Amino acid sequence: MPDIATSLTDQYAARVTADIERVSQEREQVRAEISALQQRLGTLESDHQQLLKLRATLTGEPVAPVAAVEPSPSGTAAEPEEAGKKAGAKVPRPRSSQPPARARADRRGKKAAPGEATWGEVLLSYLAEQQGPQSVAEITNGVSAAHPARTVQATVVRNTLEALVARGKVQRSKQARSVAYSMAPRQGGAAQPEQKQEDVKSSKSA
Structure with a gap:
C-alpha cells in the first residue's frame, strides 16, 4: 500500500x-x-x-x-496590482472635465511654436533637395534619416503629400505600379528677381 x-x-x-x-x-x-x-x-x-x-x-x-x-510604459503587469487604486481613483473624476x-x-501653443516645422514644411524641404520623383516609402525613409528626432509615419507622409498636391505645391506622377511625388514646377518665380535687377540697373543708367 x-x-x-x-x-x-x-x-x-x-x-x-x-x-x-x-x-x-x-x-x-x-x-x-x-x-x-x-x-x-x-x-x-x-x-x-x-x-x-x-x-x-x-x-x-x-x-x-x-x-x-495613453497606456503606461510599465505594461499590463501593473494593472492587477493597481486595480483597487484605479477603482478608487475614479471617484474624483469631475476634475477631468476641466483640463x-x-x-x-x-x-494650440505647441502648434504656434516658431521652432517646430510642420509636416508640410518638412516634406517640401526634403523634396526640394531631391533630383527626381520618389515614392512614399522612399520619402518616409529619407525624412526619417534627416529628422531622427521625429516619429515619421508613412500614413502621415502620404496624407500630407496628397494635401500638398491639392494645393499645387507637389506634383504626383505614376511610375509603373507605384505613385511618386516631386516638387511642382515654379511658374516664372525665378525670373522675377532678375527682371527687377535689370529694371534697377536701367533706372540708374538713365
Missing part, C-alpha cells in the same frame, strides 16, 4: 509540474501578445493624432481633446 500511495503521489506531482509548465508558457505567450498589441495601439494613437492635426491644418478646425489615456480647455490651449 505505501508503494502504491507513493506512486500515485509521484504521478500527481509530475502532472501538476507539467500543468505548471504549460500555464507558464501560455502566460508568457499572452504577455508577448499584449505587449505587441500595446505597441500597435501606441502607433495607431500617434497616427490618429497626426491625422487630426493635418485635418486641422487643412480645414482650420480645432483638434478635439483626446479622452483616452480639456487647457489641453486645447496647450496644443
Whole structure:
C-alpha cells in the first residue's frame, strides 16, 4: 500500500509540474501578445493624432481633446496590482472635465511654436533637395534619416503629400505600379528677381 500511495503521489506531482509548465508558457505567450498589441495601439494613437492635426491644418478646425489615456510604459503587469487604486481613483473624476480647455490651449501653443516645422514644411524641404520623383516609402525613409528626432509615419507622409498636391505645391506622377511625388514646377518665380535687377540697373543708367 505505501508503494502504491507513493506512486500515485509521484504521478500527481509530475502532472501538476507539467500543468505548471504549460500555464507558464501560455502566460508568457499572452504577455508577448499584449505587449505587441500595446505597441500597435501606441502607433495607431500617434497616427490618429497626426491625422487630426493635418485635418486641422487643412480645414482650420480645432483638434478635439483626446479622452483616452495613453497606456503606461510599465505594461499590463501593473494593472492587477493597481486595480483597487484605479477603482478608487475614479471617484474624483469631475476634475477631468476641466483640463480639456487647457489641453486645447496647450496644443494650440505647441502648434504656434516658431521652432517646430510642420509636416508640410518638412516634406517640401526634403523634396526640394531631391533630383527626381520618389515614392512614399522612399520619402518616409529619407525624412526619417534627416529628422531622427521625429516619429515619421508613412500614413502621415502620404496624407500630407496628397494635401500638398491639392494645393499645387507637389506634383504626383505614376511610375509603373507605384505613385511618386516631386516638387511642382515654379511658374516664372525665378525670373522675377532678375527682371527687377535689370529694371534697377536701367533706372540708374538713365
